[in-house]
Amino acid sequence: MRTQKKTALIAGLLIALAASGAWYATKPATAKLAAPTAIPVRVISVTEKDVPRYVTGIGSVLSLHSVVVRPQIDGILTKILVKEGQLVKQGDLLATIDDRSIRASLDQARAQLGESQAQLQVALVNLKRYKLLSVDDGVSKQTYDQQQALVNQLKATAQGNQASIDAAQVQLSYTQIRSPVTGRVGIRTVDEGNFLRMTDTLGLFTVTQIDPIAVEFSLPQQMLPTLQGLIGDPERAQVKAYIGADTDGETGNLLGEGHLTLIDNQINANTGTIRAKAEFTNPGQKLWPGLLVTVKIQTALDKDALVVPPTVVQRGLDQHFVYRVNGDKVETVTVQMVYQGSGQDIIKGVKPGDVLVSDGQSRLKPGSTVQVMTEPPQVVQSESKP
Structure with a gap:
């Protein structure tokens, strides 16, 4: 009897648990409204x-004047008065050549001129006397004409002697080699004591102008109208030069600021580009001949x-x-x-x-x-x- 009651009680509990589980399983879920998520920005x-517009290109630094100093006469190099890398001005004495033979030729030409002038002076006095005598038929017309011819001959001789003096003075000036431009002296190729010839191709050294200096660069041919407008503008277009910069010119070191000066007279048909040149003041000598730089040109200004x-x-x-x-x-x-x-x-x-x-x-x-x-x-x- 007790066993039956216990079995019935257990069965009732199981039925209650099953009903409770079924109710929870079928219970409707509470609806939750998801709020919209803000997107971080x-x-x-x-x-x-005001914004300036620019165009960029790759260019090469060029000297406005670079001169190879060569002798204009043959002779022994007696003295070099400048050092390699020295800054010189136009007209500064750079070197000297042995001038003794030229000075001797100059003295000889001067002596010959003095002799010709003395003879001419005597001939002029005789010509004046013959002219007075010819009025009274004191001398023949032939004698007077001969004296006039002698005067003319001596004048020509004096002029020739003077020309020889001038030529010797020019030759003498060549014994002093002076700088044709203001710039920096390059590496020397000849030492003192060497015999120089006019046919020497290397010369003594070069003198290269550093300030001002130029940059030559190329741009696409489509930029030609823009460049022509910039050249014709009274306010010359500003050009900046960078080293180590990308094509936008935003990185790298600024070496200098200049202005556009020249557009080439033809377009390169093979590359479709046109060459242009800008001039820079270069007091700090940051721009150096042969250096590759990125140029940046202001083409317009948007207000x-x-x-x-x-x-x-x-x-x-x-x-x-x-x-x-x-x-x-x-x-x-x-x-x-x-x-x-x-x-x-x-x-x-x-x-x-x-x-x-x-x-x-x-x-x-x-x-x-x-x-x-x-x-x-x-x-x-x-x-x-x-």
Whole structure:
């Protein structure tokens, strides 16, 4: 009897547990409304300022004057008065050549001139006397004409002697080698005591002008109208020269600032480029002949331009657009790309002060809720377990 009661009690408990489980299983779940998640973005404000436009190219530094100093007469090099690398001015004495034989020739020419002048003086006195005598037929007409011819002959001889003196003086001036330009002396190729010849091709050394200096560069032929406009502008176009810079000219060291001076008279048909030249003041001698540099030319100046970083403008299928923040949401605005620079773009279609998304556009769509981030996200590094 007790066993039957115990069995019935256990069966009742099992039925109750099963019913309770079935009720919990079929109980409707409480509906939860998921709030929209804000997308983190970074923003900038549209600024208005004057923006210069630039074009860049690769160029080579050239000296405006580079002269190989060679002797103009044959002779022994007696003295070199400058050192390698020395800065010299135009007209400075650089070296001297043995001048003793030329001085002797000059003295001889002067002596011959003195002799000719003495003879001419006597002949002129006789000619004057014969002229007076010829009035009274004191001398014949033939004698007078002969004396006139002798005077003319002696005058020509004196002129020849004077020409010999002038030639000797020119030769004597060649024994003093002077700098034809202001510049820097190069490496010397000849030492004192050597016999110099006019046919020597190497010369003594070179004198190269460093300040001012020029840079020659090439640009695409499409730039020809722009360059022509810059050459004709009274305010000469500014040109900057960099070393170690990329094609945008934003990195590297600025070596100098100059102005555009020349466009070549023809376009290279093989490369489709045109050569141009700019002149630079170079007091610090940072620009050196033969140096390869990146040139950056200001071609225009946009007044009151609307400027944004390059990351702001997005490209659609057939147009450019930006995401503008309006409250806590974003909207798309179609813009026109006016100019693309290396660090900033000029656009139209927005207003100064508009807040635009500069980072995080990949998750956005019109009407998305955004959260403006002010600090860069921190990078969390996982600790390695021993």
